[in-house]
Amino acid sequence: MPTANRPLSPHLQVYKPQLTSVLSISHRAAGIALSVGSLYLVWQLLAAASGPDAYAVFQGFAGSWLGILVLFGWSISLFYHLANGIRHLFWDxxxxxTLDATYKSGRWVLIATAVLTIVAWIAGLSSWGGK
Structure with missing residues (x-):
């Protein structure tokens, strides 16, 4: 019997990422980012406990563009994981x-992530600039 010349997984050619699948994968990635980003907090605490010289090194990195980018990414991950976690609690x-409800709640997760991140950064920058 001759074998047919067809792909083993035909769905791979027609699959398009959907909002729900992207949010699911992003939720896992945000959890990993939060775990790795927690090392940033541990570094700050260890530097503060080690004395002014060690803390000055931390502040030098934290004030650099890379340090600010890391903190910004961590805050996005935090608020995304929080909002999507609340969504999962409703599912639980x-x-x-319903399909409509999953897409609506997914959009609300993205909106909440953006709003909470912006509000937190505005509040943080306004308090930082006032000192």
């Missing part, structure tokens, strides 16, 4: 399983 309670 049995709410929001």
């Amino acid at each position: 309670a049995g709410y929001g399983f």
Whole structure:
């Protein structure tokens, strides 16, 4: 019997990422980013406990463009993971399983992430600039 010349996984050629799948993968990535980003906080605490010279090194990095970028990415991950985690709590309670509801809640997760990140950075920068 001759074998047919067809792809083994035909769905791979027609699959398009959907909002729900992208949010699911992003939720896992945000959790990893939060874990890795927590090392930034540990570094700050260890530097503060080690004395002024060690803390000055930390402040030098934290004030650099790379340090600010790391903190900004960590804050996005924090608020995304929080908002999407609340969404998952509603799912655990049995709410929001219709296709329309999953897309709506996904959009709200993205909106909440953006708003919370912007508000936190505005509040942080305004308090930082006032000293």
